[in-house]
Amino acid sequence: MENSTREHQRYYIFVEWKNGTSVADIHKKLIVVEGDKALSKSTIYRWIEAFELGQQTIKDEIRSGRPHDAVTPETIGRVEDFINENPHITTRELAVEVGISRERVENIIHEELDMRKICKKWIPHVLTDENRKKRVEISKQLLQILESGFRNIITGDETWIHFYTVPSKEANKVWLKHGENRLQIARTAQNSKKRMFCIFFSAEGIVARIVVPKGSTVTGNLYANNILPEVFSNFMRITGRKTVRNVLLHHDNAAPHTSKIVISYLEQEKVNILPHPPYSPDLAPCDFFLFPKIKKELKNKKFESVENLARAVQAITLGIEKEEYHKTFEDWRRRLQLCIDKDGHYFEGMK
Numbered sequence: 001m002e003n004s005t006r007e008h009q010r011y012y013i014f015v016e017w018k019n020g021t022s023v024a025d026i027h028k029k030l031i032v033v034e035g036d037k038a039l040s041k042s043t044i045y046r047w048i049e050a051f052e053l054g055q056q057t058i059k060d061e062i063r064s065g066r067p068h069d070a071v072t073p074e075t076i077g078r079v080e081d082f083i084n085e086n087p088h089i090t091t092r093e094l095a096v097e098v099g100i101s102r103e104r105v106e107n108i109i110h111e112e113l114d115m116r117k118i119c120k121k122w123i124p125h126v127l128t129d130e131n132r133k134k135r136v137e138i139s140k141q142l143l144q145i146l147e148s149g150f151r152n153i154i155t156g157d158e159t160w161i162h163f164y165t166v167p168s169k170e171a172n173k174v175w176l177k178h179g180e181n182r183l184q185i186a187r188t189a190q191n192s193k194k195r196m197f198c199i200f201f202s203a204e205g206i207v208a209r210i211v212v213p214k215g216s217t218v219t220g221n222l223y224a225n226n227i228l229p230e231v232f233s234n235f236m237r238i239t240g241r242k243t244v245r246n247v248l249l250h251h252d253n254a255a256p257h258t259s260k261i262v263i264s265y266l267e268q269e270k271v272n273i274l275p276h277p278p279y280s281p282d283l284a285p286c287d288f289f290l291f292p293k294i295k296k297e298l299k300n301k302k303f304e305s306v307e308n309l310a311r312a313v314q315a316i317t318l319g320i321e322k323e324e325y326h327k328t329f330e331d332w333r334r335r336l337q338l339c340i341d342k343d344g345h346y347f348e349g350m351k
Helices: 006-018 023-037 041-052 073-085 091-098 102-112 129-146 220-239 260-268 285-298 306-318 322-341
Strands: 153-162 194-202 205-211 248-250
Touching (some): 006 023, 006 041, 006 073, 023 041, 073 102, 091 102, 153 205, 194 306, 205 306, 220 260, 285 322
Parallel strands (some): 153 248
């Protein structure tokens, strides 16, 4: 059946439906023979529904406003070939290439091929086999640790926060009458005013919000001598502990975090460091939960001073319910398992 048409597949669906075969099994058998050209489950469902309603033909019916020969196995095949050759091709270009209307092209794409056009998903890094292997290995280690509970875990990171961030493209859309000029809005410039924040939290809530001094960057010395001592002091005060011995600290593999002075300080305080896989913001609670939440709340808000910006960040973090922080650690476990299930590939947006 190498050169079989879609009508052949429909006839096969008809026979298997008569024999009582399930849609899932019909789909599996078609995939074995047809591969990527196999009809989708939704298409199989539609044809079976038509057969159940008494339809006997496996040919496309003539529809109002549609030429009888516009949607044929040949045109469907040509549309599919052009898409396979160039996934970015537009419906206008397809209509010209195949010689049919855009309406018919869209009908073929959506109804016959069961396809939709979506944007490619941005990923943080092109992962090597070794990167993926490390992601799986460390995810398994972290899962085992998290299974024992996470009340003594502190996680944190640094992030730049702008004094003004434009809203999302979708949020910028406005309704205009015909002939009206579009409103203007400036992009957030790469060199616009911003300040670095270091934020740490636990399953109980925020532990520390630290504004890095203007003109400074987070170095190993600053991290070990100023940032971590404040984090641990706050954690002891919040939890009523007298020491941070055996506390688990999670941060990414940035150079300041892995410097000798930081490692030495943590050993001195008897704080254990949780591993973090390379190129994995999708497995860092700050990156997949807290920072996006803060920046979303700050969109389209302008601040004239770092003090006002800091107060706004504080208000956002304090406004997050304790249950959300706890839920984030549960979500962390789910993400670690997804990473393992997907063999270390980035899993967001994947089925």
